[in-house]
Amino acid sequence: MKEPEEILKPESQHFIEQAIEKDLSEGKNGGRVHTRFPPEPNGYLHIGHAKAICLDFGMAEKYNGKCNLRFDDTNPTKEDVEYVDSIKEDIQWLGFTWEDREFYASDYFGKLWDFAVTLIKRGLAYVDDQSAVTISEQKGTTTQTGNYSPHRDRSIEENLDLFFRMNEGEFEEGSRVLRAKINMASPNMHMRDPIIYRILKTPHHRTGTKWKVYPMYDFAHGQSDYFEGITHSLCTLEFEVHRPLYDWFVDQLMDSDYRPRQIEFNRLNLTYTVMSKRKLLELVKDAVVSGWDDPRMPTLCGLRRRGYTPESIRRFVDLIGYTKVEAINDVSLLEYAIRENLNERAPRVFGVLKPLRVIITNYPEGKTENVELINNPEDESQGKRQVPFSREIYIEQEDFMEDPPNKFFRLAPGQEVRLKGAYIVRCQSLKKNDAGEVTEVYCTYDPETHSGLPLADRKVKGTLHWVSAEHVLDAEVRLYDRLFNDEDPSGHKDKDAREFLNPDSLAILTGCKVEPSLASAKPLDKFQFQRLGYFCVDYDSKAGKLVFNRTVSLKDTWAKLNK
RNA sequence: UGCUCCGUAGUGUAAUUGGCAACACGUCUGACUCUGGAUCAGGAAAGUUCAGGUUCGAGCCCUGACGGAGCAACCA
Numbered sequence: 024m025k026e027p028e029e030i031l032k033p034e035s036q037h038f039i040e041q042a043i044e045k046d047l048s049e050g051k052n053g054g055r056v057h058t059r060f061p062p063e064p065n066g067y068l069h070i071g072h073a074k075a076i077c078l079d080f081g082m083a084e085k086y087n088g089k090c091n092l093r094f095d096d097t098n099p100t101k102e103d104v105e106y107v108d109s110i111k112e113d114i115q116w117l118g119f120t121w122e123d124r125e126f127y128a129s130d131y132f133g134k135l136w137d138f139a140v141t142l143i144k145r146g147l148a149y150v151d152d153q154s155a156v157t158i159s160e161q162k163g164t165t166t167q168t169g170n171y172s173p174h175r176d177r178s179i180e181e182n183l184d185l186f187f188r189m190n191e192g193e194f195e196e197g198s199r200v201l202r203a204k205i206n207m208a209s210p211n212m213h214m215r216d217p218i219i220y221r222i223l224k225t226p227h228h229r230t231g232t233k234w235k236v237y238p239m240y241d242f243a244h245g246q247s248d249y250f251e252g253i254t255h256s257l258c259t260l261e262f263e264v265h266r267p268l269y270d271w272f273v274d275q276l277m278d279s280d281y282r283p284r285q286i287e288f289n290r291l292n293l294t295y296t297v298m299s300k301r302k303l304l305e306l307v308k309d310a311v312v313s314g315w316d317d318p319r320m321p322t323l324c325g326l327r328r329r330g331y332t333p334e335s336i337r338r339f340v341d342l343i344g345y346t347k348v349e350a351i352n353d354v355s356l357l358e359y360a361i362r363e364n365l366n367e368r369a370p371r372v373f374g375v376l377k378p379l380r381v382i383i384t385n386y387p388e389g390k391t392e393n394v395e396l397i398n399n400p401e402d403e404s405q406g407k408r409q410v411p412f413s414r415e416i417y418i419e420q421e422d423f424m425e426d427p428p429n430k431f432f433r434l435a436p437g438q439e440v441r442l443k444g445a446y447i448v449r450c451q452s453l454k455k456n457d458a459g460e461v462t463e464v465y466c467t468y469d470p471e472t473h474s475g476l477p478l479a480d481r482k483v484k485g486t487l488h489w490v491s492a493e494h495v496l497d498a499e500v501r502l503y504d505r506l507f508n509d510e511d512p513s514g515h516k517d518k519d520a521r522e523f524l525n526p527d528s529l530a531i532l533t534g535c536k537v538e539p540s541l542a543s544a545k546p547l548d549k550f551q552f553q554r555l556g557y558f559c560v561d562y563d564s565k566a567g568k569l570v571f572n573r574t575v576s577l578k579d580t581w582a583k584l585n586k
Numbered sequence: 587u588g589c590u591c592c593g594u595a596g597u598g599u600a601a602u603u604g605g606c607a608a609c610a611c612g613u614c615u616g617a618c619u620c621u622g623g624a625u626c627a628g629g630a631a632a633g634u635u636c637a638g639g640u641u642c643g644a645g646c647c648c649u650g651a652c653g654g655a656g657c658a659a660c661c662a
Contacts, residue, residue, distance in 0.1 A: 035600055063662050098661065155660055164658055166588045200660055210589040212658045221660035240662045264590055264657050287591085294597090300662095342610065344599050346592090349655055353597050356611050366624060401624070432622065443620055474620065486620045554621045581622045 037345045039078065039286055043086060043255060052254045052281050056088030059253050060114070060121075061128075061244065063095045064106035064228075066300040067315040067322045068113040070336065070357075074291040077340045078257055080119040091251055092121035096129050097243045099227040107228075109315075113323040117333045128243045129229045131250055135238045136190075138246060139201060139220060142275065143182045148219065149175055150185040151202050158200070162207075162215050169207035169215045189222055192235045196222045201236070205271065213268045217241055245269040248283040249276050256283050259290040260347065291343065292351040295505035296321045297513050297520050311524065312506075318561075318572050319506045319528050329503065330549055330559025330574030332368075335361040351511055358575045365549060365557045365574065370398045370405055373443075373488045374537040374552035374571070376500055378417035380492065381434075383448060385467045386414040391491070394474070396444045410538050412445050415492040417536045419554075422487050423464055425453065430584065432485035434464065441486040443553065447472040447479070488553045495536040498569040501561065502530040541569060549574070 036044070047054060060079040062072065083090035092114065096102050114121070142148035151158060151172045163169035177185075189199055201220035209215055219242035226232050245268075248256045256269075262285065269285050292298055297306075298321060306312050306320070315322050318329035326336065339360040343352050373396075393409035418434065427435040434440045439449045448466040456462050471478040506528050512520035541550070548560045556576035564570040 035602080037599090061662090065662080095662065101661070158660080159658075162658055164588085167658095168588095169658090197660065212589085215658085218660055223660085237660095239660075244662085260591070261656055262662090266590090289592095342598075346599070348592060348599090350598060353611070356598070359611060362623090371621080400621085430622090441620055445620095447620095479620080483620080485622080488621075551621085551623085554623070556623095577621075577623045579622075584622085 038347070039082065039255075039257065039288060039345055040085070042286055043082060046254070046284070047086070055252070055254055056083060056086035057091070057252055057254045058083045058088065058257060059091040059093050059126075059248065059251065061093045061095045061247075061258075062110050063098070063101075064103060064110060065098075065101045066106060066304060067109050067324055069298060069300075069303065069320075069322045070293065070326060070339075071291040071298050071321075072113075073117060073323060073336050074340050074343075074345075075257070075259070076114055076117055076119060077337055078288065078345060082255065082257070088254070089124065090119070090121060091124040091126055091253070093126040093128065093247060093251070095240070095244065095247075096127050096227070096229065097238050097240060099223060099225045099237065102228060104228050109324065116323065116327060117336065126247075126251065127229055128238075128247050129227060131243070131247055132230060132234055132238070134250060135243060135246060136236075138276065139186065139238075139242070140183065142203065142219075143186060143201075144179055145275075146179060147204050147275065148182070148201055149177050149204055150182050150189070150199055151175075151218075152199050155197060158218070162212065165212065171207055172202070172216070175204065175216070186220075186236075189220070190234065190236045192224065194222055196224055198222065203242075203271075205268075211264060211267055213241065213265055214271070217268060241265060241268050242272065245272050245283065245285070246276060249273055252281070253283045254281075256285040258285060258287055260287045260349065261290075263287045287347070288345045289347055289349055291340075292349075292511075293321060293357065294351055294354050294510045295507050295512070296354070297507070299513070302513065302520060305521075306506075311521075318501070319503050327547070328559075328562065329572055330365075330547075330557060331361050332364050332549075335364040338364065351514075354505065361557070361575055362578070365551065367401045368399075369549045369551045369557055371396070371400075371553045372538055372541060372550045373410065373490050374498070374500075374535060374541075374550075374555065374558070375417045375419055375488070375490050375495075376532055376535050376552075376555065377420040378490075378534065378536045379420045379423055379461065379464060381416050381418050381448075381464045381466055381489070383414050383416070383446075383466050383468050384451065388414055390414065391493070394444045408540055410444065410540065411491045411494040412442075412489075413491045413493050416442070416489045417492055417495065418442075418464075418487050418489050422485075423450075423461065425461060430581075432581075433487060434466075434485070439483050441472075441483045442468075442489050443486045444474050445489070446470070446474075447481060447483055488555075490536045490538050492536075494539050496539055496541055496569060497533075498535045498537045498541075498571060500532045500535045500558070500571045500573065502532060502573045504528045504530075535571075537569065537571075542566070544569065551577075 058079045080090045151174050161170045200218045202216045205214045207215045220236045223237045266285050316324035316328045339357050391413045394412045398405040422433040424435050441447050446468040448468045452465045454463040507523045508525045509523035512523040544560045546560050546562045552558050557574040558571040561570040561572050
């Protein structure tokens with residue numbers, strides 16, 4: 024029971040919720056909350072985007088508003104439809120919907136063009152004929168003000184004429200740009216007559232060859248927000264310095280009380296991985312990983328293939344919160360989130376990764392009995408299943424030691440152990456190969472100790488998982504570890520993240536043995552291999568050739584003791 | 587040496603807006619257990635970057651240092 028005080032205590036709100044509620048209480052924008060998620064279709068979504076998605080869609084949901092999906096497709100040289108589809112799939116997978124509000128910045132190219140023309144007519148924009156380097160040099164530095172372009176005071180007529188001809192394809196790429204006339208002496212570099220249109224002759228994935236000029240991000244984003252009636256434009260911290268420019272354009276556009284507002288929050292960084300699209304793309308291109316959906320990638324498709332659930336990702340995002348502090352979040356919290364989720368939903372099964380043959384010498388040859396096992400002790404509704412048991416079984420190599428240390432609760436010569444759901448067995452002898460490796464272990468069982476019988480309650484130090492040798496299915500199991508050995512591989516000034524790649528991030532195990540109930544397992548099905556961890560069926564898996572990915576291991580205090 | 591933003595246990599966040607610094611993960615004990623998982627009970631760990639100031643009272647307000655990040659793409 025909660026104390027009354029606790030119930031009354033308001034949930035603490037993060038700074039964005041506070042800002043939204045303040046706007047609402049002041050009656051801004053007619054009490055509407057309307058957000059947008061604005062991905063550029065130039066790569067796959069990663070868990071950092073999930074943080075933004077949860078906020079954009081989450082705030083809309085919380086305040087009875089809407090959230091648009093808007094592709095920020097203003098640069099045809101980098102963007103592609105391939106990415107549009109994957110982005111939509113990933114957002115839906117996370118459990119969010121934009122209903123019929125799927126928009127593109129390119130939907131507004133006409134309006135944006137008109138707005139640019141208006142700015143020219145108001146004397147607030149001009150065509151500059153200078154080269155990129157000259158413009159850049161003239162811009163000054165962070166400590167020195169910039170200089171005026173010689174074309175800054177062209178006549179409105181000449182600007183209009185040039186701008187139209189730019190779009191007719193009359194000029195080469197890079198030969199002319201349209202600039203906003205703001206302030207070359209501004210301490211904010213983004214206000215020093217920013218370029219708002221450039222000539223690009225690459226066909227656009229939606230508008231084809233209709234346009235020869237394309238708006239820059241700063242000239243498209245805020246305006247798109249405005250056109251869509253967005254009230255809260257939530258983005259990451261690095262856009263903080265863009266805000267004055269965002270507001271400047273909105274000022275020129277406004278014709279009522281409505282105005283969109285940009286608020287910035289901290290992006291998600293995860294330990295032992297990289298998050299920039301560029302770096303992820305490099306890993307894919309250089310075949311460091313098998314693709315965007317390699318289970319070691321922090322992409323949503325990678326995490327999905329690894330066995331992460333949408334719930335676990337949303338829970339994780341919820342746990343880390345939104346602030347303005349640039350933080351680096353511990354992967355162990357992500358792992359906590361998936362363990363917590365899978366613990367309650369994943370059925371338990373027996374799978375042996377590195378098999379060791381065990382022969383129960385006093386168990387009748389040729390006999391098979393079915394043993395009943397609980398599918399999930401955390402969820403009775405998942406029921407029970409039958410697992411075959413027989414004279415020859417496999418156990419985990421790690422569960423046997425010829426010469427064990429003190430606290431080893433598993434099988435060893437002369438020691439007793441419980442075979443989960445079956446019998447208590449005692450190790451009598453073993454067989455080794457020429458290399459001195461144990462190849463077979465001989466045990467005797469006590470028929471009176473079958474699970475459920477009174478004598479089964481005898482205290483035994485350890486309980487092992489097992490599979491009946493005659494009934495097993497062969498499987499391949501892929502064990503994943505962190506992609507980088509360094510907590511913050513991108514955080515070294517003079518070192519490339521690639522120098523910290525973990526050479527052991529993938530271990531492929533073949534000849535693994537799993538229980539027969541797994542025969543019909545389909546890709547993305549999730550299981551707990553008892554005592555080992557959570558595993559997910561890979562897309563490569565086929566009937567007769569099962570492939571599992573290890574999502575995350577179980578917490579292993581025994582392994583920790585041995586460190 | 588310009589502008590903007592940020593400094594709270596190891597990490598991520600809270601602190602009802604000026605009232606004895608809390609929660610989660612991680613970590614350490616112990617209990618329980620037919621998963622060395624889960625669960626349960628308990629512990630250690632920051633005096634809020636520093637120095638001044640305002641105040642009866644400051645993590646919160648002010649000033650100044652120090653530290654970190656972002657910004658000078660015809661990228662987003």
